[in-house]
Amino acid sequence: MASSSFSSSATSTVAFFLLAVLMGSSFAQLSTNFYSKTCPKLATTVKKVVQSAVSKEKRMGASLLRLHFHDCFVNGCDGSILLDDASSFTGEKTAGPNSNSVRGFNVIDDIKSEVEDACPGVVSCADIVAIAARDSVVLLGGPGWDVKLGRRDSKTASLSAANSGVIPPPTSTLSNLVSRFQAKGLSTKDMVVLSGSHTIGQARCTIFRTRIYNETNIDASFAKTRQSSCPLTVGSGDNNLAPLDVQTPTVFDNNYYKNLINQKGLLHSDQILYNGGSTDSLVDKYSKDSDSFDSDFAAAMIKMGDISPLTGSSGEIRKNCRKVNS
Numbered sequence: 001m002a003s004s005s006f007s008s009s010a011t012s013t014v015a016f017f018l019l020a021v022l023m024g025s026s027f028a029q030l031s032t033n034f035y036s037k038t039c040p041k042l043a044t045t046v047k048k049v050v051q052s053a054v055s056k057e058k059r060m061g062a063s064l065l066r067l068h069f070h071d072c073f074v075n076g077c078d079g080s081i082l083l084d085d086a087s088s089f090t091g092e093k094t095a096g097p098n099s100n101s102v103r104g105f106n107v108i109d110d111i112k113s114e115v116e117d118a119c120p121g122v123v124s125c126a127d128i129v130a131i132a133a134r135d136s137v138v139l140l141g142g143p144g145w146d147v148k149l150g151r152r153d154s155k156t157a158s159l160s161a162a163n164s165g166v167i168p169p170p171t172s173t174l175s176n177l178v179s180r181f182q183a184k185g186l187s188t189k190d191m192v193v194l195s196g197s198h199t200i201g202q203a204r205c206t207i208f209r210t211r212i213y214n215e216t217n218i219d220a221s222f223a224k225t226r227q228s229s230c231p232l233t234v235g236s237g238d239n240n241l242a243p244l245d246v247q248t249p250t251v252f253d254n255n256y257y258k259n260l261i262n263q264k265g266l267l268h269s270d271q272i273l274y275n276g277g278s279t280d281s282l283v284d285k286y287s288k289d290s291d292s293f294d295s296d297f298a299a300a301m302i303k304m305g306d307i308s309p310l311t312g313s314s315g316e317i318r319k320n321c322r323k324v325n326s
């Protein structure tokens with residue numbers, strides 16, 4: 001009896017691996033020790049460069065975190081966002097959610113060049129982005145997590161996918177936010193906790209103008225302060241920046257949720273998470289319990305980093321994160 005159940009489970013294990021091999025990359029898994037033999041200095045190298053960039057400009061930590069999000073939501077975490085436009089190649093950098101907005105590319109280049117010196121041709125740009133995002137959060141006072149690795153870099157990018165709304169716009173309804181995250185295998189809770197990223201970083205006037213002049217679920221004195229550096233006239237002061245977290249914009253803490261409860265969310269898509277709807281209770285919880293925010297955030301970042309990676313022999317390990325290998 002015991003031996004027959006052993007052999008049937010052994011058979012199914014073999015069958016599973018055969019199927020995995022036949023199906024190529026789709027069964028391959030990321031792992032936290034992927035480069036432990038091939039690039040043992042990876043973690044310290046990335047951390048050192050991120051540390052130096054963030055010490056020069058704290059906002060860079062926020063920018064590197066967002067880069068990972070915008071990479072993962074467009075056809076998976078495959079480094080596609082890093083590809084430059086060229087004469088015969090169109091990347092994702094000019095897409096609405098990215099243009100004049102996403103930043104941190106030079107830091108990724110600096111990391112890549114040090115990593116290439118240490119272990120040439122081994123580490124993907126997509127993995128570098130994932131590690132840099134984690135290191136940024138930690139440096140700004142947030143939680144850490146073990147980054148799963150083994151992603152490969154895409155040989156393509158998709159401007160149309162980047163523009164298609166898969167990265168939800170800040171004008172989104174709550175149900176759009178929920179469904180855009182759900183489409184990537186992320187729950188409503190993941191969406192609310194990952195939005196807590198807006199505890200760091202900045203947004204442009206053009207993004208929050210309508211909210212600070214027209215919306216009613218906003219603290220009046222907060223709106224007035226924001227209006228002072230974001231004129232009503234479209235086209236004037238469009239690129240003026242304001243912190244997403246009015247209290248501690250360079251510290252990764254749970255003040256974002258406290259702001260929402262005080263109607264001081266900067267973006268429409270922030271305040272909609274606490275506006276009498278189904279996510280109010282989560283906002284309430286994270287505003288009071290920073291430990292659960294930290295641990296749920298770390299878990300959700302691992303899930304986000306798992307979105308459709310290229311593994312096995314798919315894609316490539318780019319030499320230069322800005323272009324595909326020739």
Ligand code: HEM
Pocket residue numbers: 059061062063064065066069100101102103168169170171172177191194195197198200201202203204205207244267269
């Ligand atoms: C829930 C849906 C989300 C929407 C609608 C949204 C929208 C935005 C917008 C419009 C900006 C400002 C861009 C600009 O003014 O140029 C921004 C900034 C930012 N977002 Fe989000 N975001 C969302 C989720 C996320 C997630 C999941 C993350 C990370 C995991 C993230 C991280 C950030 C960071 C860190 C910044 C500041 C970047 C900087 O200062 O360079 N956001 N977001």
